[in-house]
Amino acid sequence: MAKRNTSNEDEQLKTHFNWHDYARLGQYLKPYTWRMLLVLGSILIGNVAIILGPYLMKVAIDQAIPQRNFQLLWGLSGTFLVSLLVAFGCFRYRIWAITEIGQNLLIDMRTDLFKNLQKLPFAYFDSRPHGKILIRVVNYINTLSDLLANGLVNLISDVISLVITLIFMFAINWKLTLDSLVLIPFLLLWAYYVQKRQRTAFRALSNKQSNLNAYIHESIAGIKVTQGFAQEEHAVNTFDSVVNDNRDAYMRAVKIQYALSPGVQNISTMTTALIYFIGIQQLGVVVSTGTLIAFLGYINNFWNPVINIGNFYNSLVTATTYLERIFETMDEQPTVTDAPDAFALPPIKGDVRFNQVSFRYDEDGPLNLDNVSFHAKVGQTIALVGPTGAGKSTIINLLSRFYNVNSGQITIDNVDLSQVTLESLRTQMGVMQQDTFIFSGTIMDNIRYGRLDATDAEVVAAAKLARADTFIRTLKAGYQTEVQERGDSISAGQRQLLAFARVLLADPRILILDEATAAIDTKTEAQLQAGLNELLKGRTSFIVAHRLSTIQQADQILVINNGHIVEAGRHADLIAKRGEYYELYDSQYRMLQAE
Template sequence: MAKRNTYNQDESLRQRFNWHDYARLGHYLKPYAGQMLLVLGSILLGNVAVILGPYLMKVAIDQAIPNRDFHQLWLLGGIFLTSLLVAFGCFRYRIWSITKIGQDLLIDMRTDLFTNIQRLPFSYFDSRPHGKILIRVVNYINTLSDLLANGLVNLISDIISVIITLIFMFAINWKLTFDSLVLIPVLILWAYVIQKKQRVAFRELSNKQSNLNAYIHESIDGIKITQGFAQEENAIQAFDDVANDNRDSYMRAVKIQYALGPGVQNVSTITTALIYFIGIQQLGVVVSTGTLIAFIGYINNFWNPIINIGNFYNSLITATAYLERIFETMDEKSTVIDAPDAFDLPPIKGDVRFNDVSFRYDQDEPMILKHVLFHAKPGQTIALVGETGAGKSTIINLLSRFYNVSEGQVTIDNVDISQITLDSLRTQMGVMQQDTFIFSGTIMDNIRYGRLDATDDEVVQAAKVARADDFIRTLPDGYQTTVQERGGSMSAGQRQLIAFARVLLADPRILILDEATAAIDTKTEALLQEGLNELLKGRTSFIVAHRLSTIQRADQILVVDDGQIVEAGTHAELMAQRGQYYELYDSQYRMLQAT
C-alpha cells in the first residue's frame, strides 16, 4: 500500500513557492482584459473626481471667500457636487464589475484544479485523506477569489490614486511633498522584516486547516462506525485536538499579519503631525492657509491608499500559503497517462496476457506483485482467489491500468496496454469495484452512468439481468427514486445490485467483478448467477471472490498468495491437487456446515 498521509500529519511541501509563479495568475486575468480596462478607466475617473475635492477647497479658501466671489463659490460647489456623483457612479460600477470578474476567475481556477484532479491516478488518492484534497478545491480557492479580482484592481486603483495625489501635492508645494515622503523607507523596512515570518506562519496555518478538514471529512464518512462502537467522546477529543492546533496556528499567524497595519498607521500619523509642524511654522510666509488645509487633505488621500496597498501586500503574503498548495495540486502529474504515440484500441476480442508482471506502489517499497504470468483466452472466465491482501485486486487494477506495471507487460489482443489510449481501453471494460459507490440522484441516473446515451428501456433491462428490477419497483418512485450520496438509504446488497446493473449496461468486452456479490444474500446471488451466465458468454471476465461457491464454473481459477500465482486450473483440477485452493474451499465448506 502507498504511504499515506493522515489527518493529524502535516503535509510536506515538495516545491517552495516562487515569486515568479505569481505571473501564472495573469493567465486567469487575461480573458478579462477588456473588462479590466473598463474598470481601470472608471477607477481613474473616480480617483480624479475624489482628488479634486481638496484642490477646490484650496481655491475657495484662498480666492473665492476672501474676494467674496459668490459666483465662483457656487461654481466650485457645483463642480464639487458633480465630482461626488461621478465618484459614486464609478465606485458602484467598479464594485459590480469586480464582483463578477472575481466569480468568473474563481470558476476558471477551480475548474482547472478539479480537471487535473480527475486525471490523477489512484495512488494520489490512496496517499492522502480526501478532506485535504477537498479543502484546496473549495476553501483555498475561495480565499484567493477576492485577491485575484477585487484586491488586484483595488491595488491598481490605489497606485493610480497615489500617483495622482503626488502630482497635485508637487503642484501645490514640492518641499512639503518631500517632507511627507521622508518616512517611506521606514515603512518598507518594517514590511520586509515581517513578511518572511508571516509567510511561514500562514503555511503552517494552511496545514492545520487541511488537517481539520480531513478529520471532519473522515469522521462524517465513519459516523456509523463511531456510533456503533460508542466512540463519540473519543471522536470529539480528536476533533478538539486538531481544532485547537488550527486555532493556535491562526492566532500566531494573525499576530504577525496585524503587525503591518499599525506600522502603516503610525507612520501616517507621524507624517501628518510633521506636516502640521512644518506648515504652521511657514504659515503666511511660504504656505497659505488654503495650501496647508489642501495639503493635509492630500496627505490623507496619499496615506489611505498606502494603507490599502499594505493590506493587499499582507493578503498577498497570506495567500501565498494557499497558492503553494493550489499550484502544487495543479502541477501534480499523473503517472498513468497516454503515451505520446498512443493509439486507440480496436474493438476488443478479449485475449489477455500478464507477461512476468511485477508491481510496487513506490520505488523504495517492496514488490506487491511478483512475476505474475497467466493467459486468458477470449470468452474465458478467470477467477482470482486467495487470502485478503494477497494481491487479487491489484491484478485487476493493473488490467484496467489504474496503475502502471513496475516490470513486465500486460497485453490485450497482443497489444501492450501502456501503448493505447486510456479512453479506448476503459470504455471497453466494465469494472465493478469492491467499494460500491452510488451517486446522489435517481436510481435511473445511477444505472445510466454506465452508458449515458442508454434509453430507459435499456436501463430497465440491465436492472432485470442484475436482478435489481424487483426491489427497485417496490420503491415509492421506482426508477425515479432519489438516493443520497453513497446510497445511504439502501442496503449494501441493493447498492451492489445497482452497481452491477450499471456495469451490465455498459456492455463491456472485458468484465471485471471485484467482490461483486460480497454483500448479496445467497438467494439473490442465485438469481444473479442466472443473469451472469448469459452475460459472461462471449466475454472475457475476471472475478475476484472470497465466496468460492460462486466461481466453480470458471474456466480458470488463479490462486494468489503473497503477490504470486501459486496455483492455476479449473475447480476440479485444483481440488484434485489438494493444495491451497483445496484448503480454502474445504474451510469454507466446513464453516457453512457448522452454520
C-alpha cells in the same frame, strides 16, 4: 501502498512558491482584459473626481471666499457635487464588474484544479485524506478569488490614486511633498520584517486547516462506526485537539499579520504631525492657509492608499501559502497517461495476456506482484482467489491501467496496453470495484452512469439482468427514487446490484467483478448467478471472489498468494490436487457447515 498522510500529520510541500509564479495568475485575467480595462478607466475617472476635492477647497479658501466671489464659489460647489456623483457612479460600476470577474476567475481556477484531479492516479488519492484535497478545491480558491479580482483592482486603484495625489501635492508645494515622504523607508523596512514571519506563520496555519478539514471529512464518513462503538466522546476529544491546534496556529498568524497595519498607521500619524509642524511654521510666509488645508487633505489621500496597499500586501503574503497548495495540486503530474504515440485500441475480442508482470505500490516497498504470467482466452471466465492482500485486486487494477506495471507486459488481442489511449481501453471494459459507490441522484441516473446515452428501456433491461429490477419496483418512486450520497438510503446488497446493473449497461467485452457478490444474500446471489451465466457468454471476465461457491464454473481459477500465482486450473482439478485452493475451499465449507 505508498505511505499515507493522516489528518493529524502536517503535509510537506514538494516545492515552495516562487514570486515569479504570480505571473501565472495573470493568465487567469487574460480572458477579461477588456473588462479590466473598463474597470481601470472607471477607477481613473473616479479617483480624479475624488482627488479634485481638496484642490477645489484650496481655491475656495484662497480666492473665492476672501474676494467674496460668490459666482466662483457656486461654480466650485457645483463642480464638487458633480465630482462626487461621478465618483459614486464609477465606484458602483467597479464593484459590480469586479464581483463578476472575481466569480469567473473562481470558476476558471477551480475547474482547472478539478480537471487535473480527474487525471491523477489512484495512488495520489490513496496517499492523503480526501478532506485535504477538498479544502484546496473549495476553501483555498474561495480565499484567492477576492484577491485575484477585487484585491488586484483595488491595488491598481490605490496605485493610481497614489500617483495622482503625488502629482497634485508636487504641483501645490514640492518641498512639503518631499517632507511627507521622509518616513517611507521606515515603512518598507517594517513591511519586510513582518512579511518573512507572516508567510511562515500562515504556511503552518494552512497545514492545521487542512488537518481539521480532513478530520471532519473522515469523521462524517465514519459516523456509523463511531456511534456503533459508542466512541462519540473519543471523536469529540480528538476534534478538540485538532481544532485547538488550528486556533493556536491562527492566533499566531494573525498576531503577525496585524502587526503591519499599526506600523503604517503610526508612520501616517507621524507624517501628518510633521506636516502640521512644518506647515504652521511657514504659514503666511511660504505656505498659505488654503495650501496647508489642501495639503493636509492630500496627506490623508496619500496615506489611505498606502494603508490599503499594505493590507493588500498582507493578503498577498497570506494567499501565497494557499497558492502553494493549489499550484502543487495543479502541477501534480498523472503517472498513468497516454504515451506520446498512443493510439486508440480497436474493438477488442478479449484475449488477455500477462507476461512476467511485476508491480509495487510503493517504490521503496516490496513487490505486490512478482513475475506474474497467465493467458485468458476470448470468452473465458477467470477467477482470482487467495487470502487478503495476496494481489488479486492488483491484477485487475493493472488490467484497467489504474496503475502502470513496473516490468513485464499486459496485452489485449496482442496489443500492449501501454501503447493505447486510456479512454479507448476503459470504454471497452466494465469494472465493478470492491467498494461500491452510488452517486446522489435517482436510481435511473446511477445505472445510466455506465453509458450516458442509454435509453430508459436499456437501463431497465440491465437492471433486470442484474436482478435489481425487482427491488427497485418495490420502492415508492421506482427508478426515479432519489438515493443519498454513497447510497446510504438502500442496503449494501442493493447498492451492489445497482453497481452491477451499471456495469452491464456498458456492455463491455471484458468484464471485471471485484467481490461483486460480497454483500448479496444467498437467495439474491443465486438469482444473480443465473443472469451472470448468460452475460458471461462470449465475454472475457475476471472475477475476484472470497466466496468460492460463486466461481466453481470458471474456466480458469488462479490462486494468488504473496504476489505469485501458486496454482491454476479448473475447480475440480484444483480440488483433486489438494493444494492451497483445496484448503481454502475446505475451510469455507466447514464454516458453512458449522453455521
